[in-house]
Amino acid sequence: MASRPVVSARTMSMTVQPAHDGPWKATMIVVMSPQATREQTEVADALLRKDGLTPVVGQVAGATVLVTEGSGTLDLASAATSSAGVERVVVVPGAQRLTSRLFRPENTRVTVGGPEGPVIGGDEFVVIAGPCAVETPLQMTAVVDTVADAGAAMLRGGAFKPRTSPYSFQGLGVAGLALLAEQRGRTGLPVVTEVVTPDDVERVAEESDMLQIGTRNMQNFALLREAGASGRPVLLKRGMAATIEEWLLAAEYLMHMGNEDVVLCERGIRSYERSTRFTLDLSAVAEAKRLTHLPVIVDPSHSTGQPHLVSPMSLAAAACGADGLLIDVHTDAQAALCDGAQALDGGEFTELMDRLKPVVEAVGRTLAQPRSRHLTQV
Ligand code: PEP
Ligand code: MN
Helix, strand or coil: CCCCCCCCHHHHHHHCCCCCCCCCCEEEEEEECCCCCHHHHHHHHHHHHHCCCCCEEEEECCEEEEECCCCECHHHHHHHHCCCCEEEEEEECCCCCCCECCCCCCCCCEECCCCCCCEECCCEEEEEEECCECCCHHHHHHHHHHHHHHCCCEEECECCCCCCCCCCCCCCCHHHHHHHHHHHHHHCCCEEEECCCHHHHHHHHHHCCEEEECHHHCCCHHHHHHHHCCCCCEEEECCCCCCHHHHHHHHHHHHHCCCCCEEEEECCECCCCCCCCCECCHHHHHHHHHHECCCEEECHHHHHCCHHHHHHHHHHHHHCCCCEEEEEECCCHHHCCCCHHHCECHHHHHHHHHHHHHHHHHCCCEECCCCCCCCCCC
């Protein structure tokens, strides 16, 4: 079949000017057309290998992609462009591939919990709220009623907790997943929950709408691969000591396993500052939005560790282009088994939702409304 022209003028102009006089080098992604035959993919693969590249073959958005590592020339990009069955060739500088804005210029929109669910990365600003940890049925009902009434579009809650100390509450595990599923059934709101080991991915994927990978696991590559293959959207928190590039490369692991529904979450990085739990890096939000098409949300709770900072940082996150928030809320924070000190109470969360609305609208977006509400008495 006829191949479409490829290395776009925009891509060329962004990548073909060497910063020095040496040989021009960059790697590339060859995107096969959805109708390409296996033989055509093999021919494109052989073409790259002839030039010393060893492409990794994957599936993205129903198309086969050949993702290269190493260095390739512009001549090779042109040759690959005219190979049969090739839809386009993207030349990518730096380490990113599938997460790069050069690979996909438009924003990725991640729909959570079925076609009617909230869309992260689109025109709406999505607020996810709930307790740090799932504790009891009564605690869950109280918190979930509060955040649902205030207009949260999604629920959070940890069943498997990665705790710094082995003596701290480790979460209810599988029993916690059931409590989360109960709240989802009661409210119709999708649920995100953390998974900490590759072995649990299948189970957590079955019982929730979105998998969270925590800061302490951002470079747990076996977990990333498993979550990438799970078929569920993934919320990838930034490692507390990770650079933006390392964070985006962790997202590459998810995408190269065929998962396009990846949402990044800035949750604060370690610095010398001790007044806050971590240092919330909002510049990373704007920079990640520039470098990648993936949505980026902010966790003002784990980053600041203090309720009085959650509201101002939430407003700032909305203003700087974040696609949503992940917020800890508890109706009895004193008794919380995990991170009570940073949780908002119901009144504080409701007030924050009211204050967020005009800020979100000032940057041309709307606050996502809960899609379905079937609150029933339990
Ligand atoms: C959490 O959101 O419950 C959590 C443990 O966050 P982090 O991985 O950012 O510490
Ligand atoms: Mn926590």
